[in-house]
Amino acid sequence: MNDPLASANAESSAVGSDLPFFLGLGCLGGVYVLLIVAMLAADMSFTTPHHLLQALGSAEIQYAIKLSLISCTLTTVLSLWVAVPLGYLMSRFRFPGRAVVESILDIPIVLPPLVIGLSLLILFQTAPGRAIEKLLPFTFAVPGVVLAQFAVACAFAVRTMRVAFDQISPRSEQVALTLGCRRSQAFMMVVLPQTRRGMITAATLAWARSLGEFGPILIFSGATRMRTEVLSTTVFLELSVGNIEAAVAVSLLMIAASAVVLTVVRGLGSKKLFAQGSVP
Amino acid sequence: MIAVRNLTVHAGSFSLSGISFNIPARAYGVLMGKTGSGKTTLLEAVCGLRPAASGSIELCGRDVTRLKAADRGIGYVPQDRALFPSMTVGQHLSFALKIRKWESVRIERRVNELAELLGIEKLLSRFPQGLSGGEAQRVALGRALSASPRILILDEPLGALDDETRQEMCVLLKAVMKQTQVTALHITHSRSEARMLSDIVLKLESCSSIRPEEPGSAVVESCPV
Numbered sequence: 001m002n003d004p005l006a007s008a009n010a011e012s013s014a015v016g017s018d019l020p021f022f023l024g025l026g027c028l029g030g031v032y033v034l035l036i037v038a039m040l041a042a043d044m045s046f047t048t049p050h051h052l053l054q055a056l057g058s059a060e061i062q063y064a065i066k067l068s069l070i071s072c073t074l075t076t077v078l079s080l081w082v083a084v085p086l087g088y089l090m091s092r093f094r095f096p097g098r099a100v101v102e103s104i105l106d107i108p109i110v111l112p113p114l115v116i117g118l119s120l121l122i123l124f125q126t127a128p129g130r131a132i133e134k135l136l137p138f139t140f141a142v143p144g145v146v147l148a149q150f151a152v153a154c155a156f157a158v159r160t161m162r163v164a165f166d167q168i169s170p171r172s173e174q175v176a177l178t179l180g181c182r183r184s185q186a187f188m189m190v191v192l193p194q195t196r197r198g199m200i201t202a203a204t205l206a207w208a209r210s211l212g213e214f215g216p217i218l219i220f221s222g223a224t225r226m227r228t229e230v231l232s233t234t235v236f237l238e239l240s241v242g243n244i245e246a247a248v249a250v251s252l253l254m255i256a257a258s259a260v261v262l263t264v265v266r267g268l269g270s271k272k273l274f275a276q277g278s279v280p
Numbered sequence: 281m282i283a284v285r286n287l288t289v290h291a292g293s294f295s296l297s298g299i300s301f302n303i304p305a306r307a308y309g310v311l312m313g314k315t316g317s318g319k320t321t322l323l324e325a326v327c328g329l330r331p332a333a334s335g336s337i338e339l340c341g342r343d344v345t346r347l348k349a350a351d352r353g354i355g356y357v358p359q360d361r362a363l364f365p366s367m368t369v370g371q372h373l374s375f376a377l378k379i380r381k382w383e384s385v386r387i388e389r390r391v392n393e394l395a396e397l398l399g400i401e402k403l404l405s406r407f408p409q410g411l412s413g414g415e416a417q418r419v420a421l422g423r424a425l426s427a428s429p430r431i432l433i434l435d436e437p438l439g440a441l442d443d444e445t446r447q448e449m450c451v452l453l454k455a456v457m458k459q460t461q462v463t464a465l466h467i468t469h470s471r472s473e474a475r476m477l478s479d480i481v482l483k484l485e486s487c488s489s490i491r492p493e494e495p496g497s498a499v500v501e502s503c504p505v
Binding site for chain 1: 350352356360363376379424427
């Protein structure tokens, strides 16, 4: 008697092996993975623990690490402060000019970073900009570092928060409204707790983008040692004076920080990140 | 009582117009109609989640057409149940009561009363993620009934349940109706569900008309206080 399952298997094997397909995928994708690993390996082979310790012992680099940590954290807080309401508005409501606002929000993502720095510089040469400068100096000053980072990082936080809100069914919010909530109560008590992980991802991405920001900071805040120097500008400054060992050591520090951040995002991210919104 | 008069509702490019029907006080109305005929849109308008372009909606003799959802005094069980993932079952049952600033003793008493009515006493500390379909439905029903609304709106509440659980839920809904004395409007595609639960069956035939399936059964106008 013929086993239908066996004949089905025989038929599928007649189609041919899937191995070449997966080999093709692996080879094409593997080239890029290999490139990244090779770059990291090259960086690590170029330096020694001694160079790393020497770089960490330098007062300028210590200042850059401190300023990077403080400015990135401040930028992250500010980005979240803006990204949560903006992401919610863009996700939930239709209003006139929404498409325009959406395009404007994408500008910092697609624009060359140098152009953002230049635009900030020009903005603070206008009358309102000069008035703000009198109260709090931004150009070539530490607040300018935060603003330059914020101008780019916030766009990524907004995009992440928008996706987080998109993943949450508006139905739970509507139920909360029928239960007697004002919109603000429904948002705070029902929606926001569901975006907790989305907020962590947005914060992590904003922090990582801020850490890697270079162009806008260089143009808008300059790269003055012990003043507006952050880790990304340290790499540039060390390279410009021919101190490649220190530049590589600082680069490795940034790579380590990025790896930590990406691990956090990967851990909290993917589908699991938003799975809270679903009910079995 | 739920009285809808000449209602027009828009949902994007879709429109419902000239909708009129009446569900007497403490009656169980079942709304049927083809997929895409606008049943959920109509329910959302009754709940206050979608504005009425024209016409009127009266709940228990009170014109609520322009009132916010929060002020209509209804309990709403949506199709997907929409439980709050960050809250326990107990917190679901107490949510509307906390919004109304009830005293904690009174809240506790009401939560226990509801849990007993719905048979979910053992689930109070659980989160929605681990609940079965039937359990989740009971929680959604409990949350909707918690503030003792006089109107209960259910959008295909039993659609995703297996036959046995659906049967159990029908029995439970009948018991709940008897005990709470609410007026209900329930969407379903199931004729057996409609037969089992309904006092009145309404059929949304096209985008513009609604009629009682059994003429003459939707005539009671009064709503005892």
